[in-house]
Amino acid sequence: MTLSIEKTDAETALAAYFAEVGDRLPGEANVAALRQQAIAKFGELGLPHRRVEEWKYTDLRASLKVAFAPSLEADAAIERATLDLALGAFASIGAIRLVFVDGQFNANLSDSSVENAAGIQFMPMSRALNDPCFAELHGKYNPAIDDSFVGALNTAFMSDGAGLMITASPAEPLHIVYVATGSRPAAVTTRNVVFVAQGVAATLIESHVALGDEAVQVNALTHLGIAAGARVTHIKVQREALASTHLSTWLVDLDTESTYRGFQYSTGAMLARNEVNINFKGANAAADISGVKLLRGNQHCDTTMVIDHAEPGCESRELYKLVLDDQARGVFQGKVVVHPNAQKTDGKQMAQALMLSETCEFDSKPELEIYADDVACGHGSTCAELEDDLIFYCRARGIPEAVARSLLIEAFVAEAIEKVDNETIVEALGETAQHWFAGQCMKERST
Amino acid sequence: MLEIKNLHVKLEDEDTPIINGLSLIVPKGEVHAIMGPNGSGKSTLAYVLAGRDGYEVTDGEIIWNGENILEMEPEERAVAGVFLAFQYPMEIPGVAGLTFLRTAVNAVRKKRNGTELTTPEFMRFVKEKSAELSLDMEMLKRPVNVGFSGGEKKRSEILQMAMLEPSLCVLDETDSGLDIDALKVVSDGVNALRGPDRSMLVITHYQRLLNYIVPDKVHVLAHGQIKATGDKDLALELERSGYAAYVGQAV
Numbered sequence: 001m002t003l004s005i006e007k008t009d010a011e012t013a014l015a016a017y018f019a020e021v022g023d024r025l026p027g028e029a030n031v032a033a034l035r036q037q038a039i040a041k042f043g044e045l046g047l048p049h050r051r052v053e054e055w056k057y058t059d060l061r062a063s064l065k066v067a068f069a070p071s072l073e074a075d076a077a078i079e080r081a082t083l084d085l086a087l088g089a090f091a092s093i094g095a096i097r098l099v100f101v102d103g104q105f106n107a108n109l110s111d112s113s114v115e116n117a118a119g120i121q122f123m124p125m126s127r128a129l130n131d132p133c134f135a136e137l138h139g140k141y142n143p144a145i146d147d148s149f150v151g152a153l154n155t156a157f158m159s160d161g162a163g164l165m166i167t168a169s170p171a172e173p174l175h176i177v178y179v180a181t182g183s184r185p186a187a188v189t190t191r192n193v194v195f196v197a198q199g200v201a202a203t204l205i206e207s208h209v210a211l212g213d214e215a216v217q218v219n220a221l222t223h224l225g226i227a228a229g230a231r232v233t234h235i236k237v238q239r240e241a242l243a244s245t246h247l248s249t250w251l252v253d254l255d256t257e258s259t260y261r262g263f264q265y266s267t268g269a270m271l272a273r274n275e276v277n278i279n280f281k282g283a284n285a286a287a288d289i290s291g292v293k294l295l296r297g298n299q300h301c302d303t304t305m306v307i308d309h310a311e312p313g314c315e316s317r318e319l320y321k322l323v324l325d326d327q328a329r330g331v332f333q334g335k336v337v338v339h340p341n342a343q344k345t346d347g348k349q350m351a352q353a354l355m356l357s358e359t360c361e362f363d364s365k366p367e368l369e370i371y372a373d374d375v376a377c378g379h380g381s382t383c384a385e386l387e388d389d390l391i392f393y394c395r396a397r398g399i400p401e402a403v404a405r406s407l408l409i410e411a412f413v414a415e416a417i418e419k420v421d422n423e424t425i426v427e428a429l430g431e432t433a434q435h436w437f438a439g440q441c442m443k444e445r446s447t
Numbered sequence: 448m449l450e451i452k453n454l455h456v457k458l459e460d461e462d463t464p465i466i467n468g469l470s471l472i473v474p475k476g477e478v479h480a481i482m483g484p485n486g487s488g489k490s491t492l493a494y495v496l497a498g499r500d501g502y503e504v505t506d507g508e509i510i511w512n513g514e515n516i517l518e519m520e521p522e523e524r525a526v527a528g529v530f531l532a533f534q535y536p537m538e539i540p541g542v543a544g545l546t547f548l549r550t551a552v553n554a555v556r557k558k559r560n561g562t563e564l565t566t567p568e569f570m571r572f573v574k575e576k577s578a579e580l581s582l583d584m585e586m587l588k589r590p591v592n593v594g595f596s597g598g599e600k601k602r603s604e605i606l607q608m609a610m611l612e613p614s615l616c617v618l619d620e621t622d623s624g625l626d627i628d629a630l631k632v633v634s635d636g637v638n639a640l641r642g643p644d645r646s647m648l649v650i651t652h653y654q655r656l657l658n659y660i661v662p663d664k665v666h667v668l669a670h671g672q673i674k675a676t677g678d679k680d681l682a683l684e685l686e687r688s689g690y691a692a693y694v695g696q697a698v
Contacts, residue, residue, distance in 0.1 A: 388500065389537055390537055390539055392497075392499050392500065392521060393533070393536075393537040393539070394539075394547075394551070395498075395520065395521035395522045395525070396497045396498070396499075396521050396522075396524075396525060396530075396531055396533075397525055397547075397551035397554075397555075397607060397611065398522050398525030398526055398551050398554045398555035398558070398611060399522060399550055399551050399554050400522050400554060401520070401522065403550065403554065407542055407546075407547070407550060408539070408541075408542070410541070410542075411539065411540060411541025411542045411590070412541060414541045415541060
């Protein structure tokens with residue numbers, strides 16, 4: 001029996017926006033047809049709510065009261081210096097920068113070196129959607145994308161993103177920058193499609209930053225295909241304006257003996273949901289995903305992960321560290337599926353929260369579905385407060401209490417950050433986190 | 448000069464007094480030992496001097512260089528020159544020893560005279576001091592005290608002490624967990640810090656430590672009070688006859 005549920009204002013608005021701007025979105029007839037299907041699917045699914053198991057701790061139907069209009073053009077020219085300021089420590093890492101302003105590719109702010117870089121073929125998705133080179137790749141993309149609410153909405157509204165084919169190991173990381181100008185409340189929907197060829201080693205960074213305090217509603221999807229023997233490091237830094245909503249999906253396909261190292265840093269947005277889907281499509285591949293979430297006020301950040309061990313001999317590792325203050329809420333859902341033929345799977349998962357207030361909340365849900373008999377899978381979750389004894393030890397050495405606390409918080413998250421196998425990026429992440437710790441010191445001094 | 452006047456201390460959530468009218472004077476430049484049996488209040492005295500939470504001072508005062516340190520936060524006491532070498536130094540996972548030392552040294556220096564050490568200055572300083580204590584610099588790159596042996600932890604405490612340049616050193620059972628060689632190294636480190644401007648309070652169970660760190664005075668602590676005061680020979684006498692005579696005394 002299907003119950004017809006009354007549409008919320010946001011649901012009605014999203015459908016209306018599509019009717020209004022759908023034909024102005026990039027892509028030819030085949031893409032337009034995909035978008036139609038997707039919006040129809042969204043109409044069926046609606047906004048997910050707490051009675052949908054995967055959304056139990058993040059009731060989007062209740063919290064997304066208003067849907068912003070899609071951003072179809074970028075406003076105002078931005079100076080590179082302004083962007084650098086927003087990027088903070090990530091402005092100075094040596095990388096090939098690809099910049100998207102309010103969801104539109106900006107060639108002026110991007111490094112033109114990408115045009116000539118050996119082994120890198122870049123195309124903004126607005127073009128790549130209909131490029132024959134990307135057609136095959138696009139055809140490969142997981143059709144299950146549209147089964148989820150976030151994915152369907154992404155397909156319906158995606159305006160741009162990075163299309164990348166990497167066929168030789170680049171000397172520098174590729175830095176995809178999404179900057180929100182905040183000139184008006186806008187929904188920014190982007191998709192990256194990245195293919196890393198056999199045996200290639202590449203580093204990909206995604207930054208989501210804002211120039212002001214204006215809220216933005218982000219739906220960012222990255223589909224990453226990693227060919228046999230390739231090695232990819234994939235970093236995400238999510239630091240939008242505080243009032244924002246951030247919905248993100250990473251779909252990672254790993255072929256035989258490939259290696260993937262993912263890291264997600266989240267301090268931005270009032271409501272964030274990071275979905276990560278790792279699909280082992282070849283044997284003996286390895287994925288290591290870690291993350292740090294630093295949340296205060298009423299921030300809510302959800303990481304929902306599905307690790308799909310469909311092939312034998314693969315290894316997966318997850319380590320998430322959450323620091324929660326005030327009424328902040330951190331969610332970690334980690335599902336590991338081991339298929340019957342995925343023997344010798346080795347999976348380990350850990351989510352740890354440091355709770356700085358009495359009123360914060362940590363929801364941690366591991367889910368193991370194991371259908372093979374020769375596997376080693378484990379999961380763990382902890383939550384704790386800062387230890388008074390350690391704070392006293394620091395203070396007895398002359399370190400002021402607020403500094404001592406921030407030193408200990410930093411130490412707590414360091415383990416996850418240090419999993420990133422690139423020293424420059426580790427340093428930039430450390431420096432980025434310092435700003436959050438400094439804010440914490442100020443806050444503690446004022447209370 | 449350290450002056451403890453009629454100090455009474457109990458645990459915050461219990462009524463039984465632990466220190467019970469303790470009075471003590473340690474003049475500038477002197478090293479005093481406090482000896483006493485288990486449960487006599489030695490460690491409590493050390494923690495109250497450093498300002499640890501969980502204790503309630505119900506009466507009395509502790510004057511250090513003219514200031515009542517009981518009104519100060521632990522970090523303010525460190526700036527004022529108080530240093531407690533812990534009986535059980537804490538392990539701080541994730542915080543590199545050098546980071547910890549530099550944060551502490553510069554926090555204290557900044558408050559004392561408004562200057563901080565630059566990175567090269569700090570590195571020179573830490574190299575010099577750790578060499579004196581035969582402490583491998585590599586160990587300081589590891590998280591504070593994590594995986595250190597008992598002896599390494601105590602040497603790391605004395606290194607912190609040397610670098611923070613305190614004027615009042617409180618050593619809480621610094622000899623516990625040390626073998627003879629480590630005891631010698633640690634004692635040499637402590638002795639190197641003796642000087643006319645520095646007072647020390649050495650808390651110990653055993654006389655042995657006092658062969659290496661020779662005190663100007665020895666006090667016997669039992670039932671939270673000083674029961675006897677003498678010179679270093681008092682420690683030798685305690686070694687022979689034990690604490691029975693003092694433990695038996697009525698409070």
